[in-house]
Amino acid sequence: MRKAGILYLLITLISNCNGQSVSQKSAKELVQVSFVNSNLRFIKGQKVHFKLEKSTKAKAWKGERLSLQFAVFSKIDIPDLMIDPIELINTNGESIKDIKARFLNYVKTDTYVPDCVKHKINAYDSLWVTDLIDERVSTHILKDIVQPVWLTIDIPKNSSTGQYKGKIIINADRKYELSLEINVIDHVLPAPEEWAFDLDLWQSPAAIARIHHVPLWSEEHFNLMRPYFNTLAKAGQKNITTSIINEPWGHQTFDDCPSLIKWIKKKNGNWEYDYSLFDKYVEFVMSCGINKRINCYTMIPWSESFLYHDEMLGRDTTIILKTKSEGYKEFWKTMLIDFTQHLKDKNWFNITSISVDERPLEDMKIAINILKEIDSNWKISLAGAYHPEIENDIFDYSIASKSLFKAKSLAKRKKAGKPSTFYTCCVEKYPNGFTFSPPAEHVWLGWYAAAKGFTGYLRWAYNSWPLNPSEDSRYTAWPGGDTYQIYPGPKTSIRFEKLIEGVQDFEKIRILKDLYSKQNRMRELKQLNQELSTFEIKSLEKKSASAMISNSQKIINLSKPD
Incomplete structure (x- = not known):
């Protein structure tokens, strides 16, 4: 051992x-x-x-x-x-x-x-x-x-x-x-639905059906999902995670990630798309209080494979399409024209993004061009490496914690109302939210976001549970707890509560900065900015997150408005 x-x-x-x-x-x-x-x-x-x-x-x-x-x-x-x-x-x-x-x-x-x-x-x-x-x-x-x-x-x-x-x-x-x-x-402190912090924890509905032993998408399933999404909404979650193809991430998790849209190739060769489940799911999550954005995964799956129902064959089948191929462009162009109109009919187009996770730059450029050909107002979200070449085309951009946006670009993005966040995953030893991570690191993330000008934080898994998450947080691919932040029930965790604490601190910092600027309280503003300047990831090599947070929180809990 x-x-x-x-x-x-x-x-x-x-x-x-x-x-x-x-x-x-x-x-x-x-x-x-x-x-x-x-x-x-x-x-x-x-x-x-x-x-x-x-x-x-x-x-x-x-x-x-x-x-x-x-x-x-x-x-x-x-x-x-x-x-x-x-x-x-x-x-x-x-x-x-x-x-x-x-x-x-x-x-x-x-x-x-x-x-x-x-x-x-x-x-x-x-x-x-x-x-x-x-x-x-x-x-x-x-x-x-x-x-x-x-x-x-x-x-x-x-x-x-x-x-x-x-x-x-x-x-x-x-x-x-x-x-x-x-x-x-x-x-x-404002209510969570009024928080400016862009929190995006990806949701896994199939895991809830499996853990509660109910049929996927059944009435029982939707009833059981409600408290999970209510809990997430109360943490300030902004985004609805949807799968518009089967297994966007190549089935890397314990549970399936099925498509909410049924792709059907008719006998005459034309395509038809059944959005009924997509609509039901999105409306349901919105009713739970998560209603700011719809993120659709994905045009660029990790496996480059796409599942559809072939009426001629009478069964589901899979096609492999490289992003650079003409077949890929035709496959997506047909669907996106139809999907665009459907979203406009539902009055959802302006809050919907086609979302991509950690895909190559050249593939991203191809997907962006296809989307913009169909409608120049299409939004794209990306969680991945920082690519200045395509930054202007990305509406919701989350970059790895090791990276920073360029100062002028970040200011421009924030002025345009574009979510500009950072994320952690299995890569970072710290700061992180594993079950063995120091709890204060989740609070630290909120301070780091405020210090570096990010608008929020993304984590890939809210509830992508392993076999028996209430007893064993380990999984075959990543460190313990990487796949989820809450437990079946729903039951919260130290990690999730500390994440909320960090989001609240971010909001406090935002409110105090605005107050100090309006009231010309430069001494307090300088003190707060000096404290924020200490939040560097490398600082955690020598000083614990708990020690840093303990001192910093005193500053935002001392001041009183004039």
């Missing part, structure tokens, strides 16, 4: 303790409870030592979703650990009641391996780490296994400014108590 991955996680765990020391005074107690850093991810069976914190204070904006963490350390089995309902109250009797205390589950993970190589699931380090935030009301604790609890506090937008205090009652072998104080400051 390789030791590097375990060492990486141990260093992460220790560094996230913020230098807390061993508590010798409480060593004889069988059960201990303590607040811990929410950027801490526990390793199952690994001994941890903390200076016990029986109380904590935090600051929050009105409208913010706040994440905190406490843990139960026990030397005995506790068959039925429960947390009493929590309420925070100010001196006027006003309360904050939307508070959830949820138990964290351990999932199996592995380690980072360069080059995204395929491998056996158990080829690398395997260990259990906390990530899944469960919804159960009680849990059974085994002795010597740390049981963390995730606190989610939604601050109402109409809350009064000031201090709110309350108690957390933990029912173990007896009752234990923690004290919590939240300082609601006089700033308001």
